[in-house]
Amino acid sequence: MKNLLSFVAVAALLAGCSGTPTLEKAGVEDRTPSTSVPTQPGISTVTPVGPKGDQVPNELKDPNNVLSKRSIFYDYDKYDVKDEYKPLVQAHARYLAQHRDAKILIQGNCDERGSREYNIALGQKRADGVKKILQLMGVQESQMESVSLGEEKPRCTENTEACYSQNRRSDVLYRGEY
Amino acid sequence: MRSMFRSILLLLALVCSSAQAQLSIEITGGGANQIPIGVLRFAGEQVLSQNISDIVEADLQRSGRFRMLFAGNVEPLPTEMAQVNFTDWKSRSADALVIGSVVRLADGRFEARFRLFDVPKQTQIGGVAFTMNAQQVRTTAHRIADLIYEKLTGDRGVFSTRIAYVVKQGSRFELQIADADGVGAQTALASREPIMSPAWSPDGTRLAYVSFENKKPVVYVHSLVSGQRQAVANFKGSNSAPAWSSDGKQLAVVLSKDGGSQIYLIGADGSSPRRITNSASIDTEPFFSPDGQSIYFTSDRGGSPQIYRMGVGGGEATRVTFDGSYNVSPRISSDGKTLVYIAREGGRFQLKSFDLASRQTQALTDGQHDESPSFAPNGKMILYATQSNNRGSLAAVSIDARVKQRLSVQAADVREPAWGPFFNN
Numbered sequence: 001m002k003n004l005l006s007f008v009a010v011a012a013l014l015a016g017c018s019g020t021p022t023l024e025k026a027g028v029e030d031r032t033p034s035t036s037v038p039t040q041p042g043i044s045t046v047t048p049v050g051p052k053g054d055q056v057p058n059e060l061k062d063p064n065n066v067l068s069k070r071s072i073f074y075d076y077d078k079y080d081v082k083d084e085y086k087p088l089v090q091a092h093a094r095y096l097a098q099h100r101d102a103k104i105l106i107q108g109n110c111d112e113r114g115s116r117e118y119n120i121a122l123g124q125k126r127a128d129g130v131k132k133i134l135q136l137m138g139v140q141e142s143q144m145e146s147v148s149l150g151e152e153k154p155r156c157t158e159n160t161e162a163c164y165s166q167n168r169r170s171d172v173l174y175r176g177e178y
Numbered sequence: 179m180r181s182m183f184r185s186i187l188l189l190l191a192l193v194c195s196s197a198q199a200q201l202s203i204e205i206t207g208g209g210a211n212q213i214p215i216g217v218l219r220f221a222g223e224q225v226l227s228q229n230i231s232d233i234v235e236a237d238l239q240r241s242g243r244f245r246m247l248f249a250g251n252v253e254p255l256p257t258e259m260a261q262v263n264f265t266d267w268k269s270r271s272a273d274a275l276v277i278g279s280v281v282r283l284a285d286g287r288f289e290a291r292f293r294l295f296d297v298p299k300q301t302q303i304g305g306v307a308f309t310m311n312a313q314q315v316r317t318t319a320h321r322i323a324d325l326i327y328e329k330l331t332g333d334r335g336v337f338s339t340r341i342a343y344v345v346k347q348g349s350r351f352e353l354q355i356a357d358a359d360g361v362g363a364q365t366a367l368a369s370r371e372p373i374m375s376p377a378w379s380p381d382g383t384r385l386a387y388v389s390f391e392n393k394k395p396v397v398y399v400h401s402l403v404s405g406q407r408q409a410v411a412n413f414k415g416s417n418s419a420p421a422w423s424s425d426g427k428q429l430a431v432v433l434s435k436d437g438g439s440q441i442y443l444i445g446a447d448g449s450s451p452r453r454i455t456n457s458a459s460i461d462t463e464p465f466f467s468p469d470g471q472s473i474y475f476t477s478d479r480g481g482s483p484q485i486y487r488m489g490v491g492g493g494e495a496t497r498v499t500f501d502g503s504y505n506v507s508p509r510i511s512s513d514g515k516t517l518v519y520i521a522r523e524g525g526r527f528q529l530k531s532f533d534l535a536s537r538q539t540q541a542l543t544d545g546q547h548d549e550s551p552s553f554a555p556n557g558k559m560i561l562y563a564t565q566s567n568n569r570g571s572l573a574a575v576s577i578d579a580r581v582k583q584r585l586s587v588q589a590a591d592v593r594e595p596a597w598g599p600f601f602n603n
Contacts (some may be wrong), residue, residue, distance in 0.1 A: 006394050021511045030307045043365045044405055046391045114527060115506040115520060115549055116374055116594070118476055119191055120388075120395060121432065121439035121460040128437065146434070147394035148416045152372035159568065164189070178393050 024044045054176035059095075066091040072130060074168040076111070079125040081133060082150065089130060092172055093137035096144075103175045106130050106146040111164035116150055121150030213243040213273050213330050220278035220290065221255040228314050230278065230290055233319035234326065237337040237359065241327060241558075247272055255279075259293065264300045264486025272297045274330055278322070287311050292322050294329055304329045316361065336554045340598040341561060342366075342376045342385055343572060346591040353387060355402070358597070360585050366400060367407070373584075375419060376596045379426045379446070385596075386420035386429055386446075388412070388590075399446060410448035421464045422429050422446075423475075430454075430464035430473055441475060443490075465508050466490070474498065474508040474517065485519055499532070501539065507550065511557035516577065518542070518551050518560055529562055530579065534590035542579045552597045559583075561595040 060067045072085040081089060096102055108123030108130075127146035134144060156163035206533065217235045238244040247270055256262045257279040265341060267275050278292035287309055294304035304325055310318045315339065324335030334441045336358055345352045351373045356363040361462040367373060371390040377386060383403050387396045387429035397411035415434035429446055432439050441455040441464045455461040459479035467472055467487075474487050477495070482503040488495040499505040505521035511518075517532040529543040529551055547565040554561070564584075565572045572585040586592065 043368050045368045046389065049392055114504065114522065115463065117463045120416060120418045121462040124434045124439050125460060128434070136452065141386060142548045145414055149390065152374060152390060
């Protein structure tokens with residue numbers, strides 16, 4: 001392309017320098033436009049993986065049980081687990097330590113302000129923070145995975161602080177729930 | 179369509195047979211020193227489904243670097259230099275004039291020919307004849323616009339390039355690819371989970387992106403030729419922020435598999451991940467310099483997110499941005515001279531440019547939520563995501579901040595734009 005262009009440029013320059021009006025075809029280079037773009041194959045449609053259907057024990061779902069509380073909320077741009085959420089994290093640590101076959105996914109989330117990729121990293125830091133506390137309390141590494149959803153899966157979608165604070169969150173999901 | 183100096187809205191849906199919602203483009207503002215140019219109708223172009231001259235004119239106008247002169251009512255249409263009334267065009271202050279013709283060939287194909295004239299000097303400065311089929315009308319017109327643009331501005335045209343972006347409609351996400359003018363959108367991937375961070379391979383045949391179809395971020399490479407896609411980074415934890423090396427053989431990605439978000443190099447097929455940052459902080463948004471020697475990235479190692487540069491093999495990083503408490507999403511122009519990034523100021527997120535030699539910073543946009551910048555391959559425009567009426571849309575701004583365009587899709591949220599490379603053919 002570049003070579004062709006320079007060729008055209010030189011040819012055009014020569015034609016220009018000669019100062020003679022070009023007649024039929026002169027000064028015009030023949031070309032076939034290649035299709036220039038790879039032809040598009042059809043749409044790939046992906047079906048997200050759903051929960052694997054494992055039964056979630058009742059004690060994790062009982063609203064009167066602290067284990068049914070799964071969300072930890074954060075201040076703007078912060079990833080430290082505030083004191084008010086420590087009992088919640090401790091309860092899950094105890095459960096996981098007593099049930100070595102139980103597995104969790106910790107999903108970190110952010111509000112929608114700022115870079116999407118930076119928010120993936122920030123959400124990761126939030127999820128990692130929860131994981132670290134659980135680990136210190138005796139939960140095994142193999143029982144946990146911490147991941148980030150960044151700002152991609154907001155629970156609330158309005159541009160208000162009340163809404164943003166709902167989205168700055170880590171969620172604990174037990175196998176069967178993800 | 180031929181009106182000057184005004185915002186124009188191109189209802190491009192009319193020209194595409196696809197049933198999909200099209201991007202429409204609104205232009206605001208004009209560049210300095212616009213070149214006055216007349217684009218005459220191409221003689222005989224009515225045999226085509228669309229007028230080549232309309233597409234060429236819209237391309238040139240959209241770039242902001244031309245002032246389109248009214249070119250209607252010329253009868254008969256000239257097809258040769260000798261037939262051009264230069265006195266008339268000179269009196270109308272035209273610097274350049276485009277004429278052309280289209281004829282149907284015996285084999286059913288068409289020949290489209292254009293000539294570009296320097297009006298004050300009354301000389302031909304360019305001209306090409308294209309042989310094309312009926313499906314190549316738009317491609318040919320963009321090629322002609324590219325040649326005119328390059329001849330008159332000295333910069334390579336980007337009208338033949340393509341853009342990728344993500345459309346969210348309800349709970350459906352689509353990775354779409356369209357021509358640089360927003361026409362001909364095609365869906366490469368549809369999912370019920372988010373898609374983000376598309377990045378073009380340097381040869382324009384593959385897209386790397388992040389998909390959440392496995393309930394967490396995983397990096398895929400998707401061939402636009404075969405439609406095949408492959409998870410190239412699917413480690414424990416999060417996998418995100420793909421960036422191509424200039425030879426297309428490697429990707430820089432951000433993985434959290436070893437704790438924290440850190441930058442790794444992996445083969446474009448997912449082979450041999452190698453960690454290149456070693457911090458206890460966030461290191462993300464890698465972007466290769468065009469010479470392939472350095473990687474720019476975002477890190478909060480200094481207490482707030484700022485942009486840093488390091489050698490491609492890792493090692494010591496140099497801080498690049500200092501003003502403000504939130505500077506993210508670094509992208510480098512193809513000539514390696516300009517950094518653009520997103521800065522937070524007073525709660526607003528705006529696009530800024532930073533001249534790496536003079537160290538001058540310039541604000542390019544004044545939105546509330548501008549993000550995800552992407553350079554045109556000629557470095558003259560930057561495509562980015564913005565918000566209007568609480569909905570995501572795309573916008574573009576020239577590197578001197580004078581020309582602004584807004585691209586929107588009716589009733590959908592558009593985000594995560596990525597401007598594709600030149601095609602080398």
